[in-house]
Amino acid sequence: MKNKPISETSEWTFDLIEQYDKEISRIAQNFRLDTYPNQIEVITAEQMMDAYSSVGMPVGYNHWSFGKQFMETEKKYRRGEMGLAYEIVINSNPCISYLMEENSMMMQALVIAHAAYGHNSFFKNNYLFKQWTSADAIIDYLVFAKDFVADCEKRYGEVAVEEILDSCHALMNYGVDRYKRPHPVSMKEEHARLKDREAYMQSQVNELWSTLPTLETEKEEKIVERFPLEPQENILYFIEKNAPLLESWQREIVRIVRKISQYFYPQKQTKVMNEGWATFWHYTILNQLYDEGLVTDGFMIEFLKSHSNVTYQPPFDAPHYNGINPYSLGFSMMSDIRRICENPTAEDTEWFPDLVNTDWIDSLDFAMKNFKDESFISQYLSPKVMRDLKLFSVLDNDKNRNIEISAIHNNEGYQQIRTLLADQYNLGSQEPNIQVYNVDIRGDRALTLRHEQYNRKPLASTVDEVMKHLTRLWGFTVRLETVTEDNKAEFTLEQKNNNEVSS
Amino acid sequence: MYRLVDRRLNGKNKSAVNRQRFIRRYKGQIKKAVTDAIAGRSITDIDSGEKVSIPSKDISEPTIYHGQGGRRDIIHPGNHDFVPGDKIPRPRGGKGNGAGNKANNKGEGSDDFVFELSKEEFMEFFFEDLELPNLVKTKLATVYEKSKSRAGFTTAGVPSNINILRSMRSAQARRISLRNPYRKKIKEKEKELELLLRAVLKDDSAILLLEKEIEGLKRKRDAIPFLDTFDLRYNNRVDIQKPTTQAVMFCLMDISGSMDQKKKDMAKRFFILLYLFLNRNYEKIELVFISHHTIAKEVSEEDFFYSRETGGTVVSSALHLMIKIAKERYLEDEWNIYAAQASDGDNWHDDSPLCKKLLEEEIMPFVQYFAYVEITPQNHQSLWYEYEKVVSSYPNFAMQQLHDLADIYPVFRELFSKEKET
Numbered sequence: 001m002k003n004k005p006i007s008e009t010s011e012w013t014f015d016l017i018e019q020y021d022k023e024i025s026r027i028a029q030n031f032r033l034d035t036y037p038n039q040i041e042v043i044t045a046e047q048m049m050d051a052y053s054s055v056g057m058p059v060g061y062n063h064w065s066f067g068k069q070f071m072e073t074e075k076k077y078r079r080g081e082m083g084l085a086y087e088i089v090i091n092s093n094p095c096i097s098y099l100m101e102e103n104s105m106m107m108q109a110l111v112i113a114h115a116a117y118g119h120n121s122f123f124k125n126n127y128l129f130k131q132w133t134s135a136d137a138i139i140d141y142l143v144f145a146k147d148f149v150a151d152c153e154k155r156y157g158e159v160a161v162e163e164i165l166d167s168c169h170a171l172m173n174y175g176v177d178r179y180k181r182p183h184p185v186s187m188k189e190e191h192a193r194l195k196d197r198e199a200y201m202q203s204q205v206n207e208l209w210s211t212l213p214t215l216e217t218e219k220e221e222k223i224v225e226r227f228p229l230e231p232q233e234n235i236l237y238f239i240e241k242n243a244p245l246l247e248s249w250q251r252e253i254v255r256i257v258r259k260i261s262q263y264f265y266p267q268k269q270t271k272v273m274n275e276g277w278a279t280f281w282h283y284t285i286l287n288q289l290y291d292e293g294l295v296t297d298g299f300m301i302e303f304l305k306s307h308s309n310v311t312y313q314p315p316f317d318a319p320h321y322n323g324i325n326p327y328s329l330g331f332s333m334m335s336d337i338r339r340i341c342e343n344p345t346a347e348d349t350e351w352f353p354d355l356v357n358t359d360w361i362d363s364l365d366f367a368m369k370n371f372k373d374e375s376f377i378s379q380y381l382s383p384k385v386m387r388d389l390k391l392f393s394v395l396d397n398d399k400n401r402n403i404e405i406s407a408i409h410n411n412e413g414y415q416q417i418r419t420l421l422a423d424q425y426n427l428g429s430q431e432p433n434i435q436v437y438n439v440d441i442r443g444d445r446a447l448t449l450r451h452e453q454y455n456r457k458p459l460a461s462t463v464d465e466v467m468k469h470l471t472r473l474w475g476f477t478v479r480l481e482t483v484t485e486d487n488k489a490e491f492t493l494e495q496k497n498n499n500e501v502s503s
Numbered sequence: 504m505y506r507l508v509d510r511r512l513n514g515k516n517k518s519a520v521n522r523q524r525f526i527r528r529y530k531g532q533i534k535k536a537v538t539d540a541i542a543g544r545s546i547t548d549i550d551s552g553e554k555v556s557i558p559s560k561d562i563s564e565p566t567i568y569h570g571q572g573g574r575r576d577i578i579h580p581g582n583h584d585f586v587p588g589d590k591i592p593r594p595r596g597g598k599g600n601g602a603g604n605k606a607n608n609k610g611e612g613s614d615d616f617v618f619e620l621s622k623e624e625f626m627e628f629f630f631e632d633l634e635l636p637n638l639v640k641t642k643l644a645t646v647y648e649k650s651k652s653r654a655g656f657t658t659a660g661v662p663s664n665i666n667i668l669r670s671m672r673s674a675q676a677r678r679i680s681l682r683n684p685y686r687k688k689i690k691e692k693e694k695e696l697e698l699l700l701r702a703v704l705k706d707d708s709a710i711l712l713l714e715k716e717i718e719g720l721k722r723k724r725d726a727i728p729f730l731d732t733f734d735l736r737y738n739n740r741v742d743i744q745k746p747t748t749q750a751v752m753f754c755l756m757d758i759s760g761s762m763d764q765k766k767k768d769m770a771k772r773f774f775i776l777l778y779l780f781l782n783r784n785y786e787k788i789e790l791v792f793i794s795h796h797t798i799a800k801e802v803s804e805e806d807f808f809y810s811r812e813t814g815g816t817v818v819s820s821a822l823h824l825m826i827k828i829a830k831e832r833y834l835e836d837e838w839n840i841y842a843a844q845a846s847d848g849d850n851w852h853d854d855s856p857l858c859k860k861l862l863e864e865e866i867m868p869f870v871q872y873f874a875y876v877e878i879t880p881q882n883h884q885s886l887w888y889e890y891e892k893v894v895s896s897y898p899n900f901a902m903q904q905l906h907d908l909a910d911i912y913p914v915f916r917e918l919f920s921k922e923k924e925t
Contacts, residue, residue, distance in 0.1 A: 017507060041508045050517040064528045065564055067521030071618040094506075101511055162524070170565050315581020324580060392582040394591075397574040402590040408582055421578045432567055457573035465565035 003293040010104035010302070013040075017099070020109045021116070022224060027075035027288045028117040032361055033281065035120040036095040036135060040112065044101050049073045051088050057260070058090055059142040059228045059407040061149035063165050089115035091123040092266070093135035106302045109295075113285040118278025125369050126273070128266035138263060144190045145256045152249050164250050167469035168236060168257035173431055175236030175258030176265045198248035204245060231435040231450065234258070235470070238436045244445060249431060254473070269372045269427055276330015277368055280338075283331070313389060324424075333376070337364055340382065347383055378422035383414045393420050398456075407450040429454050437481065451492065453484050457494075526624065532557045533620065537628040542768050545804055546778045546790065549629070552622045556615035594858045595762060632756060632774065632908035643893040651740045660737025678727055685724040692717050718726035750785040750839040750871075752778060753829075755821045757846035760813040766878045767808055770845035773876050773911050777843045780915065785839065791828060795821040797851075801828065816849045822861045829869065840870045848877045850886040859889040867897045875902040 003029045006019050021040070028035070045052070052062035090096040097115035099108050102394035123129050153161045168175070232238045236258040240251050267274065286303055289295045295303075313328035314321045339359035340348045349356050355363055367380060392408040393416065407413035407420070423429055437450040447470075451459060463480070471478045526533060536555040559915040599864050620628075656669055696713045699706060754774050756762070762770075792807040793799055802810070827844065833840060850858070867873065875890055877883070883904070893900050903914040 014507060014509070015667060021507075038504050041510045043513075044512045047510065047513070047517070053518055053521070062520050062524060064524035067518060067523070067525035068562060068616070070518040070521060070618070073526065075618055158524070162528070166564070173566060250670045313580050315583075316579035317581065317583075321581075324578065330598055387579045390582040391578050392581055392585055393576050393578050395574075395576050396593070398572045399574075401593070403593050405585045405589040405591070406576060407587055408585055413587065415577060423576075424578055430569075432569055434567060453573075455574040455788060457569040457575065458571075460568050460570035462563075462565040463567050466567050469565070 005296045005299070006294050008296060009103055010106060012103070012108050016105060017042075017108055017112070020105075021112055024109065024113050024117060024285055024295055027285050028113075028121075028281070031281075031284070032124060032365070033117055033121040036093045036124050037116055038116040039094040040099060040116060040118060041096060041097045042099050042101060045077070046099050048088070048098065049077060056088050056090060057142055058092075058139065059146050061146045061165075061256070062153075063160065063169075065169065087111045087115040087119075089119045090138075091119075091129065091133055091135055091263075092138050094177045095120040095123060095135070104302065106295075106299050107306070109283055109289075109299075110286065110306065114278045114282035118281040120273060121281075122270075122274050122277050122368060125365075126266070126372075127272060127370055127389060128269060128372055130137060132266050133263050140147060141190065141259065145260070148194075148252060148256065152253065156249065161253065161473065164253050165257065167472045168254055170466045170469040171236055171239075171473075172257060172261045174434060175254075175261040177234050177237065177262060194252065198252070201241065201251055202248055205242065207456060227441050228436060228439070231437050233433075233435045234260070234432070235436055235449070239473045242439070243474050246473065266372075269374070269425075272326045272330040272333075272373045272425065272427050273324040273368065273371065273376050274330070275327045276332075276334045278497065279307075279311060279331040280326050280334035280364075283335075315390070329385075329389070332388060333380055333382075334364065334367075336385050337367060337380060339384075345384075352380075365475075372424050373425035374427075377378060377425060378418060381418045381421060383409070386414055386417055391417050391421065393417055432457070432459055434480075444477060445475075446479055447474050447479060448479045450489065451480060451482045453482055456485065464493065464495075467493060471495045471497050523559065526620075529557055529562065532561060534628055534631070537620070537625060538768075539628065540625075541771065541775070546771070546775050546787075549775050549779065550622060550626060550782075553620045553625045554617060555620050556617040559616050562616055614710045629775075633912050651742060654739045654741045655737045656736045658733065658736065661740070664737045664740075666738050670730070670734050673736060674730045674734035677731065682724050682728050685720050689717060689720050689724070691719065741742075743910070749787040749789075749837070750781050750841060751789045751791060751829075751833045753782055753791045753793060753825050753840070753842040754807065754853065755793045755795070755825065755842065755844040755846075757796070757816055757818070757849065758794040758807075758808065758810060758812055759816045759849065760811065761847050761849055762811075762878075766847060769878050769905055769908065769911075770876070771808060772908055773845055773874075773905070774843055776911060776915060777841065777874065781841060789833075791825075792826050793821050793828075795824075799824040815851055816846075817854050818846065818850045819854050819861060822858060822866060826865050826905045827862070830846065835869045842866070842870050842873045843873045844873070846875075846877060846882070846886070848879045848884050848886055852885055852921070855885040855889040858886065859892055862890075862893050862900070863896065867893070867900060873897075873900045874903050875912070876914055877902070878905045880906065 006023065007016050017040070020215065021038075025199070049070060051058070052073050053066050058068060075243040088098045097111065099111055103111070123133075123135060128136075147162060149165075169233050211222050228238070236254055238252040239246070240258065243251075243254075246254070286295070286300075290300050297388060311328045311331045313325045335354065338360040341357045341363050341429075344352075344356035365374065386409040390409055393406045393413075395404045395406040397403075407416040409417065433452040433454065434448065434449050435452075440446045440448075449470075467478055467480060474497070476497050478497075479496045480494075482491045482492045483489045536557075537553065540553045541549070542553075545889050615806070619698050647904050656666055692713060696710065696717065699713065752774075752832050756770055758767075778790070779789070790804070792804055794802050794810070795816070795818070796812050796814045797817045797820065801824065821844070829835075829840060862873070877887055887902075887904075890900075890902050894902060901914045901916075903910055907909060
């Protein structure tokens, strides 16, 4: 062995963490990982549970649902039903990662490699994160949001604020811009703009709902124009700008929730890639440490044990099977790209002519930067990975009595499995497509939403409750129509505004 | 690395506010759980936490997602021997939709949401209906600590107890007494030196010697510390023992047919409150449960609250039994005796005057406090009117009619206010 191991026991100290970080950082640089500066924070298990229950936001406004989450986590942890995730990392600049006090030295090194270099470089370079999130501004914005909500609680009462938040949370998935790019704003600007926005928004709304008769009324009635002209996919944005009865502070809260939703949107779309990337790098980096003789055999055995726990994919018939494990799929795919670059087979040459015999670091880097789960899978899922994971597809059509195996991991099936698996990560087809379709401006002000059905999939019954929440925000009747695949719109449900939202 | 931060000392209860919000929001459900818990618990076990469970669907946060049905293709891992075209009966429980377990997260699962209510939170809910004054609430909820009293000064103790004045005084005394011999010597030597200096023939070597000697003495004098460890004096505090340490609580209850479970639950709260009061005043408390219809008997707590018997009611039977037990087992000069009686007011008519007589002549002289509650929505019967006569002659006898839980506290108002004074 060339080097002396950095440490021999499983105890960690701040000194050791810094030494490991130095080595890991050096190796990461050799592999050309481009990261935000790292801020590594050592916390206790309790603090980890706190971080957990605020969905990983380092600063969060107060809401009962976070309390519920906390109590659940605490209970499970105390009973030993679940270990705490070994890492939480925040997409911010500097990139904050948490190390738990209870972890062994090996675990701390693993988390540093995984989060502080793996996830960190992903946050900094993936196109979705670059487009949709601003790592420099997020902490400022969260602080602003927390203060604003706390201030509203003082002025308008906890209950009033909680009602708005409940309703916004119900629609959080529909608070996302899929095409427009928000630009970053610092806390100072945010404060300065808040006042302007309040006044401006209120005036806009007043204009829309102005009841003064206009001269061209008759002319207008002939051309039946819808409002909005185009269907709107960002329901919370539409509410924020157009709901007639909301007060300006309520609009600001709607905005806060939708902004946070937007911030997490890229994470939802890159679960497999992000975890796969981070797992690939912790594996590669720690192996490099071992090759250089910087860690002991014991360290490596402990590492491999937890690594294989994380990347284990239970088969579909295992009792604790819960869908495809993103760590496992992502890690397999990332490792496979490297393999294709370095040791291609005839099959790979046929499937990935562009990858074979290229520099693996460049090729992986390109994949990480320019894809999201859906496109990543449809581009890179190789026959070998499908065989290794023994993927097969099941067709479940409620018109048939039985479900049917439609493809398996063989020559005839590869293409179909790849397409279907990619679609499984397409939020557009996984989340029901519901958009704001029309507002009856001259009539009862009813808001009509349209659900474009996909593969005849119905909405779960919770939609009733969500519509009640939407009615609370909108203030008037809300209707939901379903557009079936043969393009017929049918009325689905109506929620009158009677201020009844069950809690 | 940019920086490594140790956050372990930062506040860990970041989620405490959110927890309180949760509890406030589901107050209704939690309160019901607490009420059930009180019914199921022993009186002596009242002040501990409780596991509360709320149906998951009540606390779900609804979101929109796809339900069962329609057409979907799902990819699964771990194929063993399926080949394309295989048909399989649709498994129940929605494995077909690939999200079997996820339904729970989204609020469709039927599992209960279970969490632990801390002891303080539990007591808060318990006190809520009783409408106790805040002072009483805090007194009952806090753990009683022995009081401490000053008792002079000691030479050993913790730094926070240092008595500065005393310490400085003894330091001064020590300094004076230790410096004095040097001062005297220095004075002598200085006189000598003066003489030598005034002499016509100066003996330089003698002067030098003397000066050195004086300097040495001065150094020794100055080396005496301003403050030494054995100067330190500490305030001394001692624990004060409570003189009385044991009490017995007699619980008397009518278990004839007319006392239904609801009335008994109310009575239980009444007994619990008295127990809590005694618990913080006495180190050891014994409970005696006496149930009665026409005849009285001593029973276990379980039987006391849950057994029902039919038949008439003779209250004096219970009083007789209480007197008997007290005389046999709880001597007046060793025990503080408290009694609480609950009934729905029914009594065999001729028995009531006898009860009054027993109370006035035998029981009241040896009990600290006797509380009577009548749990009835109807008009009073003879027993109430007889008891009213006792009130006038004994201030430590209290009675009250209970319509709901808020009526319980007034029975003890006297008891608690007396406690405040002492």
